[in-house]
Amino acid sequence: AQSVSQHNHHVILSEAASLELGCNYSCGGTVNLFWYVQYPGQHLQLLLKYFSGDPLVKGIKGFEAEFIKSKFSFNLRKPSVQWSDTAEYFCAVNSADSWGKLQFGAGTQVVVTP
């Protein structure tokens, strides 16, 4: 069964700092990869996704992620964070043997200080 590992549970950084959140999944084969974000008091929203093609994907709000198949990784990056990026970030994967089931990582709580 697929599992997803997020490397950091809690990240605190200052505005304008760069952010990188790690995500690794366990099983190979054809996968779809997602990063979702949950802002305080709001519901899960899609940041970006990878289905196929260019492994460097760009999402909303200046976020990007790189799919590295050989490392089973899909790390999220943002060069310069803002206070409004304070949120919880979830990596998620579904795969060809169970497209309907999104497997989520445990989430990373990101706090950006002014």
Next chain:
Amino acid sequence: GAGVSQSPSNKVTEKGKDVELRCDPISGHTALYWYRQSLGQGLEFLIYFQGNSAPDKSGLPSDRFSAERTGGSVSTLTIQRTQQEDSAVYLCASTPTRTDTQYFGPGTRLTVL
């Protein structure tokens, strides 16, 4: 357009009572999913419906949990004889097809006293 809606937004119940949670997917979306978000467990898949196919119930934690989808649209998640460990936020999502991006509703926060 309208997103996924869920009701109620909050539900407080007593241990042992039954509860029903409702999800209205995005119009035209054929696939519907239920997840649970709880402290310590993160986001867990519960069940999904795809068109007229039999639902995948493999994530339901016990036989106290059931779900149905009427008319290929609205879905109800029922928890019988609720326990305190059922306290969580129950999330619904929908997609046009099962391989597409899942769009989430705001969730129902269930508290079992």
